[in-house]
């Protein structure tokens with residue numbers, strides 16, 4: 001199986017400044033390549049391919065000593081990143097969706113460089129506690145857990161003032177754990193983070209909301225600072241710092257929750273939710289245009305707050321590692337159908353559904369039991385009241 005490890009790195013001041021230059025030069029390369037594509041499209045409706053752009057790298061490195069410092073392969077990876085963004089753009093166009101042309105990346109939005117292959121312009125050196133990055137040097141790494149499998153790609157990432165290295169590994173051996181006999185459906189929600197088909201409630205942490213004041217204060221302070229000033233730079237770093245803290249708290253919560261579920265359950269069934277679709281209808285355009293926009297923005301915010309995509313991928317990774325099974329089911333009507341008889345329920349309140357035959361039930365538990373049944377798991381009705 002494949003697995004990513006993220007470790008904090010501690011560059012010397014010289015290394016930190018070279019890392020920053022490395023980011024900047026890759027950002028410039030990306031923007032220059034995007035510029036070339038835009039111009040070609042504007043002037044002659046021509047599209048430029050990845051191969052044509054990477055074919056110019058040698059020349060670019062020949063006349064630009066700044067670019068020549070960095071790994072050829074990491075530059076190719078940056079050009080491929082643009083290629084992916086373009087491909088996604090064309091795919092959306094083709095599907096008739098609203099598609100924004102890929103944008104130029106501002107430096108503060110460009111936070112990582114990838115070396116696509118260990119040993120090629122980069123080297124993971126666990127014995128030394130360091131990672132070698134071409135043009136940067138041997139950077140000290142705090143590897144808080146052992147890396148297993150074969151290191152495939154290495155990325156350097158900036159988050160605020162901190163630097164991280166992300167190792168993506170192949171052939172990581174799974175570590176199966178003993179069966180527990182528990183199989184659950186998991187209903188993910190907004191008011192509660194999640195509810196299982198056997199009635200366990202995992203409360204929602206709401207870190208973003210808690211931190212909203214702090215964030216608002218940091219952003220307001222930033223907006224009052226003069227452009228280009230040192231104060232503004234500091235205020236910007238503060239905003240990034242608050243963001244980072246929220247992200248970390250959320251990731252911790254997701255890891256902890258996923259770990260517990262995987263430890264306790266052999267099989268976990270979930271709705272196959274397409275989060276992007278749920279969050280993109282914020283303008284209220286999909287159903288009843290104009291109505292419920294405010295309610296939806298609130299809901300969207302909570303969904304983003306809860307960060308489902310991240311939780312699911314963490315859960316899937318841990319499940320695979322432990323030899324547990326994840327089943328995705330069609331989410332259609334799971335919340336409004338009675339799990340005992342299949343009748344359509346009414347939902348007078350967010351937390352309650354009423355079946356004409358079986359009366360009032362907890363909406364989330366009912367949903368979780370439907371998910372369980374759809375996944376073909378036994379306990380969907382086992383202890384139904």
Ligand SMILES: [Zn+2]
Pocket residue numbers: 338339340341342343355356357358359
């Ligand atoms: Zn019923």
